């Protein structure tokens with residue numbers, strides 16, 4: 001997984017509340033065999049409008065998405081974070097996120113930043129014209145206008161994101177214990193091993 | 194010093210802890226991993242991108258089932274996307290050294306049918322699969338549960354999962370079942386009492402005389418639907434029936450290993466006095482054949498019942514849900530379930546596609562014919578071996594003579610990822626496990642019931658009390 005440190009870039013001022021995972025990636029795109037390439041189906045309904053935010057040249061390559069309350073609710077499909085990542089997003093800033101989506105996002109290296117609505121509004125106003133910086137180490141979002149918005153994050157998730165460690169990477173560090181268990185299993189319950 | 198009495202789940206959990214972490218989670222060893230074509234491609238891709246190997250291919254078994262066509266398999270697959278997923282499964286298994294039961298093998302079938310059939314499923318094991326009905330294997334006293342794609346990749350790479358220990362719930366079904374009342378009716382009655390979220394956070398252990406008296410296949414049907422009550426796993430303590438079912442299966446242990454295994458399996462049942470975090474008791478002798486009326490498995494009533502009025506629910510959320518369900522199902526409150534006509538019948542899915550299910554349905558179909566309003570009546574065996582056994586017993590002829598369609602094994606109309614669909618606006622009497630909106634096709638209206646009840650609906654053209662037909 002790509003390590004996350006400090007990210008400065010264009011933010012897409014999306015802002016809609018209760019955006020569900022069906023809206024992020026409709027079911028008809030689920031018969032895929034890769035995590036990549038889902039960007040073409042991301043926000044498909046919205047993007048039928050040619051003037052949508054996601055395809056506007058100004059937002060090309062934007063790594064930051066600013067969203068509304070309860071982002072990612074609905075079906076548990078892991079395709080939602082895959083689709084966002086494929087569109088180029090590395091972080092989403094919103095007042096709140098749906099639970100399962102938050103877990104899936106973390107498992108796929110997508111940083112979710114929770115900020116109060118007033119600060120989101122301020123970022124929305126700036127986003128169109130100026131770059132925004134997300135500093136994970138210091139847990140702060142900054143703007144060129146001296147705004148400093150601190151955010152909270154679970155220390156375990158922070159460490160994983162900073163180190164580019166996915167859960168598999170972390171578990172692999174316990175290989176000694178896994179191998180010891182495996183050897184014991186072979187001795188004690190050979191039919192299972 | 195004597196040890197505290199423990200439940201079946203606590204014993205299996207304890208024997209699989211690789212390491213305990215400070216945050217309350219444990220790294221748990223996974224004994225068996227079943228995989229299929231739909232939820233694995235991205236997990237294999239993840240391994241490839243990270244340059245990781247699949248740690249224990251010998252504990253992994255692959256079979257295509259979710260989107261395989263159930264008509265003649267020698268014909269080209271009509272769906273290019275499904276063709277790609279099937280080809281990916283083959284090439285991924287070859288690349289990572291995983292054994293594949295391919296689409297043309299006699300043993301091919303639904304993952305949850307072939308695991309037990311092959312003796313891949315054994316008591317006391319941890320078993321995972323990227324499908325939420327993995328609890329089926331709990332019928333053998335295994336701890337079995339469904340996982341997502343990231344977790345599949347985690348198991349591929351490490352043969353472990355990071356988990357938090359669940360709470361325990363005992364669902365005790367007492368007494369004896371009445372005439373023509375089956376494991377499916379027990380499963381539905383339990384969900385009716387528990388609600389779809391009642392088991393959330395729990396591992397359920399099914400106990401009581403009714404569960405003891407059920408066949409192994411019946412226990413699989415009950416455990417299969419644990420997730421519909423919100424529980425990720427359901428379990429039944431292994432007993433002599435369990436051992437008899439497994440002895441001699443292709444992947445079951447043999448000789449001295451078999452004896453050692455049985456000795457261990459006998460230590461697994463919950464100790465006398467073991468405490469559960471919650472208990473639900475149901476009188477099995479009061480369970481009638483069940484049928485669902487709505488779009489959630491908890492929307493269930495006895496076949497003798499009527500469609501409930503939304504106002505009869507105390508909870509406002511439930512009232513709204515019932516209103517939406519009735520609109521989708523096109524049913525009026527107060528309608529007798531037995532007056533509801535159906536156009537489609539599906540006998541199959543990992544809930545009810547084993548030989549006993551087919552026998553029960555055939556017993557009803559025998560000497561009768563599907564009603565004139567039935568447009569499709571599919572019988573989809575759970576595996577090639579079930580199909581072959583049924584054909585040896587002449588069940589296929591009973592079905593075809595009665596007007597049913599006898600198909601190749603797979604998930605089929607349980608989730609309609611293949612061409613088997615219920616047309617929009619039509620009803621289906623289905624032995625599967627989910628009556629969700631659109632599950633059997635966009636606009637499809639599902640009524641869940643047992644195989645005998647499904648066959649009864651096929652021959653009368655409406656939801657029918659099988660006891661009247663057979664009595």
Ligand code: SF4
Nearest residue numbers: 326542543604607608
């Ligand atoms: S039959 Fe249905 S529930 Fe069972 S494994 Fe297949 S899709 Fe899942």
